[in-house]
Each structure stands twice: as C-alpha cells, then as structure tokens.
Amino acid sequence: MTAKMHVTRHRFADVGGIKIFYREAGDPDAPKLLLLHGFPSASHQYARLIEELKDDFHVIAPDNPGSGHSDAPEQRYSFDFLADTIEKFLETVGFTGFRMYVFDFGAPVGFRIASRHPEWIKGLIVQNGNAYEDGLSELAKNFIANRDPRAARDMLALEYTRFGYLEGARDPETISPDTWTLDQHYLDLRPEPQVDLVLDYHSNVAKYPEWQAYLREHQPSTLITWGRGDPFFIEPGAKAYLRDLPGAQLHLFDTGHFALEENLAEIAALIRGFTPTV
Structure with a gap:
C-alpha cells in the first residue's frame, strides 16, 4: 500500500472583502475535485473524504459564507448569493x-455555477443532492412551503440536526x-444566515x-451515490437524473442523508474509479 503523501491545508481567500475558509489537499497537477457542503454543515463534513482522496486528486472544499469558518456578512442570504x-x-x-461533488445545499450552489460555466465541469458526483421534484419527500415539501421565520429557526434546533444524521x-x-454537535455549534453561533437560506429554498x-436543461444539453459524466433512507431527498430523486443523463452511474446505499458517515470507503472507491469522458 502506498503511504499517504499529501497534507491538508486550511486557508482563507479574500473574495470581495469576504473571507472564505477552505480546505485544500493534493498535487495541483492532479485532477481537480471540488467538494460543496450541505446544511447544516460546512467543509469539515468532508475531512475524512479528503484524507481518502488527497493522493489521487487536487481537492478544494470551501465553507459557504455564513457557514463554518467563513465570514458571515450582515445581509440577506440567498442561494444566489452563495x-x-x-x-x-x-x-x-x-x-x-x-x-x-454536490450534496444537499451544495447541489443548488453547484448547479447554479455549472449552468453559468459548463466549461468548468469535467464531471459531476451527486450525493443526495436534489434537482428534481421527484426527490422531495413530504417532509421536504413542508420544509419548503413553510416560510414562517419562526418555523425556520425551529429547524436549527439540536433535535433536528441530530435527526438529519441518524434518520x-x-x-x-x-x-x-x-x-451533529459540531454542526450545532456553528448553527448556534450564527443562525441568521441559515434561517434566510431555509426561507429561500423554494428558489x-x-x-x-x-438545471435539468443544463444536464440534457451538456451531458456531463455523472456518478450518483445516494443514501436511500434520506428523509429529505428520497430515492426517486436519484433515479430521476437518469431521465436526462441516461449514461450516469447510479449507486444506492442502505444509509441516510449523510451517506459518507456509513459508506465513506465505498463512495471514495467509486470516486477514484470514476473516469469522466470530457
């Protein structure tokens, strides 16, 4: 077995006066892999995956503004802003x-970027990141339809954060x-951006x-890995991608929303074996 050679560095970039924290690892000449995190987490959710992949890829995982170690400027947050x-x-x-690699909130961020810059995308890895109404559970539909700020704030409670990991x-x-304890720390520290984003999810x-039109037109090579027990983004959402990407690889796992927690090794192996055609 080859010894791990590369280290993970923890950095900040100034983006128009906003400090964005990011994790970076690997050889800059290796294939590039962008990891976009979900709710209610930050790039720390990928720490173990980065360790698995840093000798095969040049990996970057940023914290969204308002999440993790990135700045949280005082303003109204939206997915367009992210x-x-x-x-x-x-x-x-x-x-x-x-x-x-897009997961949860990372999917709407990533698909906005992909639609603007299709030339940047050399392959998609979708893990419980929804782009089809087929994938919305009744729980998710209620989450999206309820635009009461008090209800949105209730969704940042520890009970709900734990539920997202264990259900x-x-x-x-x-x-x-x-x-979930680390995620809750950041939620409690700066809840306002996440309340705004919950209320903006309908966008x-x-x-x-x-996004479906982007997939049909550009046909990016795509690997889909999905926890079929996800209470928010259900299995039909994974299969729906095949309507627009019939050549995509689909792998379903007997786990929940945070599939990397139970299937890290399997998903890392699939990523290493995924060879985009573009």
Whole structure:
C-alpha cells in the first residue's frame, strides 16, 4: 500500500472583502475535485473524504459564507448569493476545470455555477443532492412551503440536526455524535444566515427545469451515490437524473442523508474509479 503523501491545508481567500475558509489537499497537477457542503454543515463534513482522496486528486472544499469558518456578512442570504460568492472564490484561487461533488445545499450552489460555466465541469458526483421534484419527500415539501421565520429557526434546533444524521442510517451507533454537535455549534453561533437560506429554498425548486436543461444539453459524466433512507431527498430523486443523463452511474446505499458517515470507503472507491469522458 502506498503511504499517504499529501497534507491538508486550511486557508482563507479574500473574495470581495469576504473571507472564505477552505480546505485544500493534493498535487495541483492532479485532477481537480471540488467538494460543496450541505446544511447544516460546512467543509469539515468532508475531512475524512479528503484524507481518502488527497493522493489521487487536487481537492478544494470551501465553507459557504455564513457557514463554518467563513465570514458571515450582515445581509440577506440567498442561494444566489452563495453561488455568486463561491463562483468568485473559484476564480480567485484559480480552481476551474474540476469534478464537482454536490450534496444537499451544495447541489443548488453547484448547479447554479455549472449552468453559468459548463466549461468548468469535467464531471459531476451527486450525493443526495436534489434537482428534481421527484426527490422531495413530504417532509421536504413542508420544509419548503413553510416560510414562517419562526418555523425556520425551529429547524436549527439540536433535535433536528441530530435527526438529519441518524434518520435512515443503517446502524446509528456507528455515527459519531461529534458530527451533529459540531454542526450545532456553528448553527448556534450564527443562525441568521441559515434561517434566510431555509426561507429561500423554494428558489431552488423554481430552478430545477433550468438545471435539468443544463444536464440534457451538456451531458456531463455523472456518478450518483445516494443514501436511500434520506428523509429529505428520497430515492426517486436519484433515479430521476437518469431521465436526462441516461449514461450516469447510479449507486444506492442502505444509509441516510449523510451517506459518507456509513459508506465513506465505498463512495471514495467509486470516486477514484470514476473516469469522466470530457
């Protein structure tokens, strides 16, 4: 077995006066892999995956503004704002021409960027990142339809954060409580951006047809890995991608929303074996 050679570095980039924190690892000459995190987490959710892949890829994983260690400027947050900022971040650090891993909130951020810059996308890895109404559970539909700020704030409670990790998991005892505890730390520290984003989630559903058109037109090589026990983004959402990407690879796992918690090794192996045709 080859010894791990590369280290993960923890950096900040100034993006129009906003400090964006990011993790970077690997050889800059290796294939590029962008990891976009979900709710209610930040790039720390990919720490173990980066360790698995840093000798095979040049990996970057940013924290969205308002999440993790990135700045949280006082303003109204939207998914357009997240995508605008991460797009500028990628230009600032010179990271284009990448395979893009999208999960949860990372999907609406990533698909906005992909629609604007299809030339940047060398392959898609979709893990419980929804782009079809087929994939919305009744719980998710209620989440999107309820635009009451008080209800949105209630969704940032520890009980809900823990639920996101454990519901649908194959063996909940294997999932460390450090996961939801760390996420909750950041939610409690700066709840306002996440409340805004919960209230803005409907804007993503409105863009589903646009993202589907991007997939049909550009046919990016795509690997889909999906926890079929996800209480938010259900299995039909994974299969729906095949309507527009009939050549995509689909792998379903007996786990929940945070599939990497129980299936890290399998998903990492699939990523290493995924060879885009573009």
